[in-house]
């Protein structure tokens with residue numbers, strides 16, 4: 001057993017944390033989420049320059065070939081900054097999918113641009129009504145001639161409008177396949193909206209979208225890879241949650257130390273002390289399960305892997321809810337204002353809890369493994 | 373023991389329901405039932421409609437133009453209105469300052485201020501909290517200095533709900549800085565158009581402008597706008613805080629929102645099954661429904677004690693704590709029920725009559741902003757921590 005991180009891992013954390021604290025202050029972030037684009041090209045380029053976009057790219061292709069522990073650590077550092085740029089979607093999930101499935105020419109075309117920061121790829125898998133049943137894909141790809149016609153709808157896809165390319169899952173004759181679709185392909189329509197946490201998302205409507213064979217990733221049924229990519233995303237999301245949770249707790253403790261009522265710091269009231277102690281317990285339990293997720297996400301037994309990740313999402317999701325709500329509560333009226341960062345933490349925690357299945361969805365998924 | 377309303381009460385409920393069927397405009401009803409944000413005119417139009425029926429002051433005694441209803445009748449009225457989708461009555465005039473003016477104001481103040489509240493022609497806001505005086509309200513610093521037949525007021529109020537609409541603000545001000553904190557406070561009525569008043573919006577995390585900062589700089593207030601005696605304001609304020617109890621639990625609102633949650637849970641599915649039949653989700657609905665059932669009976673127990681003129685005690689804190697927690701839980705469950713549709717957050721699409729290209733079910737557009745907005749329920753009006761302190765001290769004697 002070993003819960004320590006390597007020298008390299010600590011350096012990675014350092015790099016990411018330093019970048020966030022220097023380049024991603026609260027004011028800067030407010031400007032970014034209020035801008036038309038909803039993200040910062042400069043920040044994205046900064047992440048590329050630091051090599052962070054190359055984290056999951058194989059070494060042969062100029063990447064760091066890092067694993068889930070590094071991903072968790074970087075995500076946690078970015079979470080502390082409430083980063084709204086498409087790191088999870090592009091640099092983690094899409095990169096992982098391309099690295100696992102794409103052929104030589106495709107990789108050469110995409111990975112280089114992705115790690116240079118010039119191509120953002122949104123992972124467009126979720127569908128309306130699927131409730132995170134991971135294989136409930138109704139988007140269809142029908143073979144015609146030497147290509148495919150795609151029809152369907154992808155729902156609440158983070159960063160779709162900011163991406164040059166979308167990785168779209170679709171049902172084919174022999175299972176589920178992933179397709180790389182340029183955003184401006186005829187037949188692709190986006191209904192874009194802000195997400196509650198300030199990022200941008202969209203529903204993607206696909207109508208008779210023609211794609212040549214060269215746009216399909218891999219052959220045969222890619223369901224297994226798809227599940228592995230989704231689990232990679234979930235484990236990384238838990239890492240991000242940790243960063244936001246820690247920031248929420250730290251900010252709240254600091255507020256309780258400074259805000260005075262009845263002549264004393266409100267942190268002197270035992271009711272609030274116990275509440276903050278419970279927040280800490282939630283954070284630490286979430287940390288433990290995030291570590292578990294980072295380790296188990298490499299398990300090739302999909303059922304065992306899914307159970308561990310669902311267990312992690314239950315604990316992390318409940319932590320998101322409790323810590324977010326109590327952080328706001330302890331800030332009193334200040335907690336509900338847009339002006340303080342704590343409400344932004346609250347909204348990101350809310351969004352994380354709802355992403356890739358809520359705690360209750362995963363409790364359901366876990367519960368079903370008991371009798372199996 | 374009998375848990376039923378009397379026949380007269382049931383007849384009364386039918387009368388209210390029939391009025392609501394005929395007079396609640398469908399536009400505003402639709403807004404309330406779907407969690408759409410209401411504007412100033414929605415509230416005022418409803419107050420005027422009630423006033424036209426003679427029901428403008430459901431909690432007021434008849435001598436001031438109110439209905440003279442018993443607490444049980446008021447409860448029935450509130451519940452029927454909430455269930456039907458009527459806007460809540462704006463409390464600041466009707467339920468906060470009016471009872472103080474009735475109990476402690478003079479005849480001239482009563483004649484001047486009460487009728488426009490009833491008629492829905494003047495809007496009031498509450499100027500209690502300050503940046504440094506939240507839970508510890510008695511530490512408020514806004515100063516009022518007597519100058520001839522005026523008070524000159526300087527200071528800052530904050531969290532002033534809907535102050536941007538207000539014609540008048542009732543303020544707690546410090547008139548004696550040397551006395552013990554509670555002893556040096558007075559209760560002043562201030563015209564919001566007075567020179568020296570600046571209202572600045574505070575934007576909340578749901579993106580709305582619902583609360584404000586109100587800055588007072590050398591504001592001259594006629595001394596005739598002082599309620600009761602100078603330096604007795606704390607007594608009046610406490611009277612006010614203890615007054616509005618029949619509706620504090622929000623049973624009617626909670627029942628309405630529970631029904632909305634069930635409607636959503638009928639449309640949304642998991643594994644092809646409506647959420648209302650999903651073993652996990654339906655258990656969560658059942659739990660909150662049962663919690664609400666208990667609170668309703670607790671509320672009725674408090675009401676009947678009040679009807680028998682037994683002094684209403686600190687048990688209002690129980691109603692506030694449970695009522696706010698249940699409402700928050702209901703919205704939390706709605707956001708759970710709509711799943712990933714809880715993430716899109718487009719203020720335009722949340723407005724009534726939205727016709728644009730927004731790809732979500734209509735019922736999925738509003739729960740998230742309401743969930744964010746209702747975090748306030750456990751913070752304002754005496755936070756739930758303060759309410760628990762009250763229970764510990766006043767009921768448990770600790």
Ligand SMILES: Cc1cc2nc3c(=O)[nH]c(=O)nc-3n(C[C@H](O)[C@H](O)[C@H](O)COP(=O)(O)OP(=O)(O)OC[C@H]3O[C@@H](n4cnc5c(N)ncnc54)[C@H](O)[C@@H]3O)c2cc1C
Pocket residue numbers: none
């Ligand atoms: C089954 C059992 C086995 C035990 N075994 C051992 C043993 O092996 N060795 C040993 O030394 N002792 C043992 N104890 C004793 C145990 O450590 C004491 O019961 C414990 O320290 C509490 O003390 P108390 O019972 O006097 O309760 P009190 O200290 O009187 O506490 C009463 C209640 O007040 C709360 N409370 C007290 N102070 C505070 C505070 N500052 N803030 C908030 N709440 C507070 C407590 O949490 C508790 O709920 C055992 C007790 C039990 C029940």
Ligand SMILES: Cc1cc2nc3c(=O)[nH]c(=O)nc-3n(C[C@H](O)[C@H](O)[C@H](O)COP(=O)(O)OP(=O)(O)OC[C@H]3O[C@@H](n4cnc5c(N)ncnc54)[C@H](O)[C@@H]3O)c2cc1C
Pocket residue numbers: 259260261262266269271272329330331332333334336497498499500501503505506507508530531532533534583748751752753754755756757758761
């Ligand atoms: C949306 C909204 C609308 C409002 N509208 C109005 C209005 O119209 N007019 C008006 O005058 N005011 C209004 N308020 C103000 C409201 O009453 C105050 O926010 C409330 O009294 C809490 O004060 P505070 O915000 O300063 O928090 P603080 O008093 O600083 O409290 C911070 C935290 O400390 C806790 N705490 C404080 N003291 C204790 C204690 N002794 N023991 C344990 N815990 C404690 C609190 O519960 C809270 O969790 C509104 C507030 C909000 C959020």
